[in-house]
Amino acid sequence: MKAFYETRQYESHVKIWHRVYRNLAFVPHWHTEIEMIYIREGALEVTLESESVRGTKGDLIIVESGEIHYSNIGKNTNVLEFIIFDPAIINSIFKGFNLKTALLTKNTLKKSQLTKHLQALLYTINYEVKYKNKFYDEIIEAELRKFCLLLKRNAAYLINDDQPKCQxxxxxxxxxxxxxxxxxxxxxxxxxxxxxxxxxxxxxxxxxxxxxxxxxxxxxxxxxxxxxxxxxxxxxxxxxxxxxxxxxxxxxxxxxxxxxxxxxxxxxxxxxxxxxxxxxxxxxxxxHIEHTEEFENKTILNLNGSV
CATH class of the missing domain: 1.10.10.60 (Homeodomain-like)
Known part of the structure; x- marks a missing residue:
């Protein structure tokens, strides 16, 4: 599969990138960052190297570092919240998630007792980015690390440590x-x-x-x-x-x-x-070819962070 390497500019030394889009589709690409896509409204179909998944409202899709992925362009009506971050934020503890599936449904999040923690993460990011009080970047990083640790612990049954998804x-x-x-x-x-x-x-x-x-x-x-x-x-x-x-x-x-x-x-x-x-x-x-920031159907939204 042909795909381009996506580079990213961060607004601070804490390498976490956050955006909310309406009706966004994206072409095949890969990056070294880990990507979380929370579906606020509608649905999203994503094809990754190892599987194709379709998520709906309340679901979370996680793309591992280095994994080629794209969505079905023109077939999605949605509001998507993206959290993309440098793996170094969690690499000192563990390297990637190695999930058996990229799709964590709303029910899976609930079963794994992660719903309220995801809600806290999204709220924290939106609040801190909006007000930019002292140490706001570090607070966002701490909340992200906490969610990743809880995901690794509470959803251990979804993790395949013997066979990582990416090459x-x-x-x-x-x-x-x-x-x-x-x-x-x-x-x-x-x-x-x-x-x-x-x-x-x-x-x-x-x-x-x-x-x-x-x-x-x-x-x-x-x-x-x-x-x-x-x-x-x-x-x-x-x-x-x-x-x-x-x-x-x-x-x-x-x-x-x-x-x-x-x-x-x-x-x-x-x-x-x-x-x-x-x-x-x-x-x-x-x-290389243009990506998310240049899509004609893109609309950036401001949300309050509630799930």
């Missing part, structure tokens, strides 16, 4: 390379270097990279470099030429060409843009 070795290995790109974007990294990193032939690596990220290797690396360039320009500590070289470009002409390809403007014009963060947020998306 972890494959995902971990590829993620390791993507992390390598994030750290070493300024170096001269070729397609062959990437293939050697994963011990693959160049042709297969090129195909695998496109399948996993929805982008060619060169375009993805350029996206990282331009993101970094935008951040450097915002700091106003270096000249454009210095930034170009620090981001892996050997000449200013190549840098200007790639910069304009991703942003639509020249670096000198970007320095005068009022809302520069909008450009940074969209760069990585332009390296």
């Amino acid at each position: 972890r070795d494959r995902i971990d290995e590829f993620q390791s390379f993507l992390d390598y790109l994030e750290r070493n974007y300024s170096e001269d990294i070729s397609l062959s270097d990437g293939a050697n990193y994963l011990n693959l032939n160049t042709s297969y690596f090129s195909t695998l990279f496109k399948d996993y990220t929805g982008s060619t290797f060169v375009r993805y690396l350029n996206a990282i470099r331009i993101e970094k360039a935008l951040e450097y320009i915002q700091k106003k500590e270096q000249s454009i030429i210095e930034i170009a070289y620090d981001c892996g470009y050997n000449n200013i002409r190549s840098f200007n060409r790639v910069f304009k390809e991703f942003t639509g403007i020249a670096p000198s014009q970007f320095m005068k843009v009022a809302n520069q963060d909008e450009y940074i947020y969209k760069i990585r998306k332009s390296a």
